[in-house]
Amino acid sequence: MGKVVLVTGVARQLGGRFVRRIQREPDVDRVIGVDAVRPEHRLGGAVFVQADIRQPTIARVLAEHSVDTVVHMDVTGTPLGTRGSRGTIKETNVIGTMQLLGACQKAPSVSRLVVKSTTSVYGSAPRDPAVFTESTPPKSLPSGGFAKDAVEVEGYVRGFARRRPDVAVCVLRFANILGPRADTPLADYFSLPVLPTVLGYDPRLQFVHEDDVMEVLRLASFDPRRGTLNSGTFNIAGDGVLLLSQTARRLGRPTVPVLLPAVTWVGQALRSVGMTDFSPEQIRLLTHGRVVQTTQMRETLGFHPRYTTAETFADFARSRGPGLLPPETLARTVDRLADLVSATPSEERT
Structure with missing residues (x-):
């Protein structure tokens, strides 16, 4: 008998894509896709079960399919x-994870758990270290939103790992996911015709390609008997970093620097017209940035991303088409303005 894999969140494009990918593995016998709503995309030969992981019925699904x-x-x-509020999302993230872990704890057949997390658990603060490792504590814990949900989720996962030491647990902390089909808040932000930025800040950013997300999830779904010690918590990101100013140039989109106190108002305005999720955690990221170390990803998990951060962004940018300005023209203009600004103080002194 091959593996029986259950995947949650399959109504989203990333979850649906992984379901289709994992079915091609020769060691996989069956794939069970679970979500509270029926997906609009195909799931191949997977069995779809419409179930809300916030409800105890998820335990029955695990048992019925072994x-x-x-x-x-x-x-x-x-x-x-258009479905779901912030309260519903938080319940699914936190309460849903609690119910799922409780069901896994009672299911003797479960031997492996893979959890999609985020590098947002480190937060974004002005006194952050230059690079976060998996064991680096954040200077300031996320105060709300998805980042806080992820911190709580990881806490429950650690508790589950203590109660079920026989289960191999792998937590993947993904950097910002981009690619041609990305539907993340940051992808929405980069799709704006003009990018609002925080005046005086040019944060460092890391990205991971959606294709690499599929591959590392596949790798993490198999146990150490295949020769990979893929249990633990791992930062997942492409090599290198990009400054926010560099991303704007490569997109050919002008930026509008906004004073930090006014950024929240801008975010509210953008949300009101449905353009993007400009949440407080997004604002902190676009102010202070975040960079993580990926040594454990390579040396312990054995995963080497196909795309660097720059290549990931280039693929995303191609999928979004040309910006308002040709990238070369925008780059020259920005460089000239920077030269003028830097030259002004010395001219005034003379």
């Missing part, structure tokens, strides 16, 4: 289409 591997992808920061 699931041995659970891939929990229903931890997210955005509603599915």
Whole structure:
């Protein structure tokens, strides 16, 4: 008998894509896709079960199908289409994870758990270290939103790992996910015709390509008997970093620097017209940035991303089409303005 894999959050494009990908593995016998709503995309030969992981019925699903591997992808920061409020998202993230872990704890067949998390658990603060490792505590814990949900989710996962030491647990902390099909808040932000930025800040950013997300989830879904010690918590990101100013140039989109106190108002205005989720955690990221170390991803998990951060962003930018200005023209203009600004103080002194 092959593996029986249960995947949560399959109504989202990322979850649906992983379901289709994992079915191609020769060691996989069956795939069970679970979500509270029926997906609009195809799931291949997977069995779809319409179930809300916030409800105890998820335990019955695990038992009925003798699931041995659970891939929990229903931890997210955005509603599915027009459905769901922030309260509903938080309940699914936190209460849903609690119910799922409780069901896994009672299911003797479960031997592996993979959890999709985020590097947002480190927060974004002015006194952050240059690079976060998996063991680096955040200078300031996230105070709300998806980042706080992820911190709580990881706490419950650690508790589950203590209660079920026989289950291999792998937590994947993804950097910002981008790609041609990305539907993340940051992808929405970069799709704006003009990018609002925080005056005086040019944060460092990391990205991971959606194709690499599929591959590392696949790798993490198999146990150490295949020769990979893929249990633990891992930062997942492409090599290198990009400054926010560099991303704007590569998109060919002008920026509008906004004073920090006014950024919240701008975010509210953008949300009111449905353009993007400009949440407080998004604002902190676009102010202070975040960079993580990926040594454990390579040396312990054995995963080497196909795309660097720059290549990931380039692929995303191609999918969004040309911006308002050709990137070369925008780059030259910005460089000239920077030269003028830097030259002004010395001219005044003379």
